[in-house]
Amino acid sequence: MLLQMSFLCLSCLAVFSHSQHQASLSRSNDPTGRCVYTFEVISPQETSCTRNSTESEMDEVLTRLTLLEAMVSQLIARGGSGTGSGGLRYNDEYLQEAYAQVTRERNQLQLEQEHLKTQVQKLQSTLAELSLETERLRQRPSEQTNTSGGTLHENRPLRDPGYHFKNTSYQEMKAEVKKLPASHLIPEGNHSLTGCGELLSVGDPVLHRKADAITGKYGVWLQDPDPRGPYYTKNTVWRIDAVGKEVRQLFIYENIDQFSKGFPMKVLVLPEPMESTGATVYQGSLYYQRRRSRTLLRYNLTSENLASLLDLPHAGFHGQHPYSWGGYTDIDLAVDEQGLWAIYSTSKAKGAIIISQLDPESMKVRRSWETKIRKNSVGNAFMMCGRLFTIASYTTPNTTINYMFDTATNEGQSIAVPFMNKYRYNSMVDYNHAQRKLYAWDNFHMVTYDVRLGWVGQGSS
Structure with a gap:
């Protein structure tokens, strides 16, 4: 200008x-x-001019x-x-400096834009994790209605109004730890013995794999202690990432080494979505709970189809009676030396843990036991030698296995066996009697624990 x-x-x-x-x-x-x-x-023509003619x-x-x-x-x-030219040079230099300043500001804005994109990605990741945590918190026992349309025992709602969290007096027990002579101990690392005994100790967790996506925060991983069929063995590893609305993928690994490297040999898509982390593998079948129901399914791993199903009578589901960490862990299936078990609760039991032994073929209930410890007061549980063991906390690094119920004597007692949640979010614990190990999924980490038993005889009672 x-x-x-x-x-x-x-x-x-x-x-x-x-x-x-x-x-x-x-x-x-x-x-x-x-x-x-x-x-x-x-003027070349006028010597003077009058005001009237020249005023305008x-x-x-x-x-x-x-x-x-x-x-x-x-x-x-x-x-x-x-x-003249000096002024023009000044203006030209001014324009060049202004252009350089605008260019610097544009570059700075581009850098800030990239930084903001990175921040947005981090926030999206955090939001996804917070959404999962919100869902977990919603799973804690609360006032719910029966959305399945089924009839409940004594016509009670899914949420029993007589169930008070603050009333914990009936489960107060004194710790009782029994000592056995050294001659009765099973040697560590000797997996050939099938005898059952008192649980004396649990080793430190051994890491085998860490999940690399948010869907692997919690899940199920295990090996079949009694495989059937020509394709899979005791070395085969099974894994399911349990985070998501439609959990259907079952990853199969040839052995623990391929599992640790992350090289599955096959991936199966389950016919029905799975609920929570309570699934187990036994005698060539995957047993799991159908999403948002009390229906248990047996999926034949050889024929790759549904073999049988069962509505577990009166069992709470989808957040009525989970473990303390939530995760819709109302029904937890387990395997030990005596077979297939279901760990759950009902409205009639007011949240106390019920153990039912199931037929592996039909999944019908053979017999049930009611304990005196509430399911949502413990972090997890597993079966060993026909006995229920509960873990006090899923997040405390140094916690204990705090309760044992023996189905042979129909008696329960408080115990204090040290147990470590190394990664502070243990969402699955299962026992494998063939490997004599506990399998666990602890905050993206898949680990095993060696167990030490006090031998009291061969076989199971």
Whole structure:
């Protein structure tokens, strides 16, 4: 804009100089001390002019001169003391500097944009994890209605109004730890013995694999202690990531080494979505709970189809009686030396753990036992030698196996066997009697624990 105004001024001067023989531009101070520019042109035809004939013309000239003076003053103020090419160079340098500044600001904005994109991705990841945690919190026992349309025992709702969390007096027990002579101990690492005994100790967790996606925060992984069929063995590893609305993928690994490396040999898609982390593998079949129901399914791993199903009578489901960590862990299926078990609760039991032994073929209930410890007061549980063992906490690093119920004697007692939640979010614990190990899923980490038993005889009672 300044260049255009300068060119206009110089053009005006050139026109006046060309059309008139004598013209001058002078600069002087007015009576007030201000600097004034005066432009004079001598008429070649008139020696003098009357005011009446030239008044309008002079007014117009004065207006134009005033505008010209203003433009010249702006040029001098912005261009410094130099004129002509010096002023042009100054303006050119000014424009270049302004362009460079704009370029720097644009680059800075691009960097900030990339940084914001990274922050958005992190926030999206955090949001996904918080959504999962919110879902977990919603799974805790609360007022619910029967959405399955089934009939419950004694026509009670899914949420028993007589069930009070603060009333824990009936489960207060004194710790009783029995000591056995050293001659009765099973040697560590000797898996050939099938005898059952008192649980003396549990080793530190051994890491085999860490999940690499948010869907692997919790899940199920195990080996079949009694495989059937030509395709799979005791070495085969089974894994299910249990985070998501439609849990259907079953990953199969040839052995523990391929499992640790993350190389599945096959992936099966289950015909019905799975609920929670209570599934187990036994005698060539996968046993699991159908999503949002008390229906148990047996999926034949050789023929790859549903073999049988059962509605577990009166069992709570989808957040009525879970373990303390939530996860819709209302029904937990387990295997030990004596066969297939279901760990759950009902409205009639008011949240106390019920153990039912199931037929592996039909899954019908053979017999049930009711304990005196609430399911949502413990972090997890497993079966061993026909006995229920509960873990006090799923998140405390150094917790204990705090309760044992023996189905042979129909008696329960408090115990105190140290147990470690190394990664502080243990969502699945199952016993494998063939390997003499506990399998667990602890906050993305798939681990095993060696167990030490006090031998009291061969076989199971």
